[in-house]
Each structure stands twice: as C-alpha cells, then as structure tokens.
Amino acid sequence: MGKFLHAFFSPLDLRRAVPQVWDGFQTNIKLMVIAELLVLFFALVLAIVRGLPGRSTLPLRALAIAYTDFFRGTPLILVAYVAALGLPSLGLAVVSYQSLFTHGILSLTLVYTAYVTEVYRAGIESVHPSQPMAARSLGLTYSQTLRYVVLPQAIRRVVPPLLNDFIGLQKDTAIITVIGVTEALAQAGFYSNDFFVYAGYSVAALFFVILTIPFARFTDHLIKEREKRERAQLV
C-alpha cells in the first residue's frame, strides 16, 4: 500500500508534476476546442447533405453515408497514425507538410464528425414533418425552412447527446500523444521517466476529470430540464 501511494500519490511528486503536466494539458485543451468547433460545423453540413431531397442529390448523399460509415468504424488511433505518418510520406502539396498538432486536429475532426453527423441527423429526423410542411405552405424555400424551422428545433433537442460526444472527444485528445504531440499524457510519461514515480499520470487523470465533470453535470442538467418541460406538456 505504501509503495502504491508513493508511486502514484506522493505529495511532493504530485506538486512537482502539476506545472509540467499542465504545460501539456494546454495542448489538449487547444486540440479539443479547435476540433470541436470544426466538428460542429462539418457534421452539420454532412447531416444537411444526407437529408437533401430529390434524386439528383443521391451521389452526394451516398458520399456522406460512406463517410460516416467509414470513420465511425475506424479506430481514432489508426486514423491518427495514417494522418501523421502516412500523409507526410506521400509528399503531397499542402497536407503532407503540416505540424503534428494539425494532423492531430485532422484525425479528431475526421472521426468525431462522423459521430456528430449522426447526432444531428437524429435531431433533424425528430422534427415532425408537419413543421416543414407548415413552413413551405407559407412560401418559405427549402433552405429557409431548414434554417428557421427545422434546424433550431433539431439542434435544441440534440444538445445533450452532442455534449456527451464532446466529453468523448475531450478524453480522446490524449490519443494524439501516439503521433508525438506533447500533450498531458506525454508530459506525464516524461515525468515518470525522470523520477520513477507515476504521479504525473495521477495529475493528468485529475486534469481530464476536472475538465469533464462540469460538462457532464451540465448535460445532466439539460436532460432533466427537457424531461421537466416534456412532462409539463403532457399534463
């Protein structure tokens, strides 16, 4: 027991590891914020493409489906390796000469966009068809109907599952360490190599938990609020 406490929780090491791990954790926060914003945008575009009407949009829709199927099924760690090691080896114009950090963003965005597209799509499909019908009957166009009537209702409904996916993304920023981005997990590793104790990992875990807890509580709160509202409507 004493050995265990010493390895993971010695007060001196914990204190010493904090600045070093914090240094790396800022990279996790950057990865998370940038990837989340990109995911929110691209996933919405894909979800809209998947819902487009008419036969002429079929190829586009098929492409969007293929994308989500592929990246939902591929492990993030694999995508990260391919982005960081595979792309540069190809010697392509722009994509091959990016920083590791950018390749990390790229991997997170590719994978999480697939998940979040499905979340948006579920939201869009949950809006009753009588809503777009009412909007179209007033002379609004397809895109106006989407923008003012369908999406606002759809997005409101999927905020809790969206936040849930972002908690996942937040944690998965640690995977980006495998391609050599010096983030919290990497710094924790450096610390344990230098001092032969694992306090760095404890600190990193603490940082991740501290970051996700408010998100989790906020999600719970939103779900509860919605249940309350929906029950009120039934009464």
Place this chain on the structure above:
Amino acid sequence: MTETDHFVAVSGVTKRFGDNLVLREIDLTVDLHQVVCLIGASGSGKSTLLRCLNLLERVDDGTIRIDGQTITNGEVDVNALRQKIGIVFQAFNLFPHMTVMQNITLAPRKARGLSKAQAESAARELLDRIGLLDKADEFPDRLSGGQQQRVAIARALAMSPTLMLLDEITSALDPQLVGEVLNLVRQLAETGMTMILATHEMSFAREVADKVCFLDGGVILEHGPPDQIFSAPREERTREFLARIIEVGRL
C-alpha cells in the same frame, strides 16, 4: 361563364397514393369572394384536395388554374404561389420554438422581404383583430387550442393571401373553443376572403358557404347551394352522410 373566369378552376384532378385512388377526376370551380365548403367522411379526399391546391401534394392527372394561372404544369414558381394561398391545418402546426410574433412575421420577413418593423406592425394589427395582441410574446404552448388556431390563421393572413384553405381547423379543438375560431372565419368571409374549407361543422357550413360539395370516395358526388344540399340532397349517399351527422348532433 367560361372556365377561365373562375378564380379557382379544378378540372379532372386525380391523385393516387400508391394503389389508393384518393381523388378521381375532381371538377370544382370557386369564384372570387366565394366560400366553398367541402364535406364528407374522413378519408373522402377533402384534405388531399386542399393540399393539391397549393401544391403540397402533386396531382397525378388533371389541371388546376388559380387566378388565371395554371399551377399543375410543373412550371409555376411554387414558393411564389404558396405566398398567395394561405392554408391552416387541423393541428395548427405553429412553430413551437418561436413566439406568436415570430410565428406571424417569419414568412413576411423571409419570403416577402419585409423589414422587421414593417412585418411586426402588420402582425400587431392582425393580432389586434383576432384579440390576441397581449399574447404577442408568448410561446404557442402557453396558449389554448383555440388561441393557437387563431394565431395560425393570423400567420397565414400575414402573407395577404388571395385564397385561404382551411383544413378541418376546428377538429382538434375542445367543443367550447370551436366558437372563437369559427367567429374569426365568419369575419373573414364577411370581408370577402375567398375560402375553401374542409369541415365537419355542418351548421357553420350552412351559414357561411356559397357552395357546398359532398365528397365520397374521392369524388364530388354532389354540389350546390347549402340549402339544397342540406335540405334536399339528391344523392342517396349524401342523405346517409347527413343522417349520420344529425345523429351525432352536429347539424
């Protein structure tokens, strides 16, 4: 009067849903300022006919002319057409994430391009007319069914339509709320609004309609002035339908 003189001229309209023939060769004319009531059992095709009139449903056969313009040839600007034709639904279909004011001003602002101020001042006038000015900033779920339906009517009127289609607009309401909605429709009729309404309110149809059409199995079996249809129906099916309605006390 020739076909082209009528404000609305439906001829030979047929509509199928899969194998199900919902409308068969419907002929119907409506003149400017006329109120036409469609009556008939559920599933007789009343709603489908109304939806065909603003192209929410595509007709499989036949033609519809509105205000001198053929709308069934696939060349008409659907959005422009719908701006001129208001429709009100049985289930209100108000936008739940918008206030009453936003519900009413959305289409005038986005489809017609009015400024926020213009649209809101017109909306306030409408709300005043329907007696709901104090509800402008409420969300629809805070209103009673009757109030919601009056807002839905105001939302359609905000586009200054030349034709109003009312699809069983009192069928989802508690009996004590029906009156306020019908009063509003009566006022509209008095101002000369051209209207086609599908309804189960027979006494109301008798009172406001210039013409009543009885639909049965996707066919207009009989049409004429309300007095004739309700007092001396020619068709056996019409008599049966009206007898059933009288039984449940709606006439």
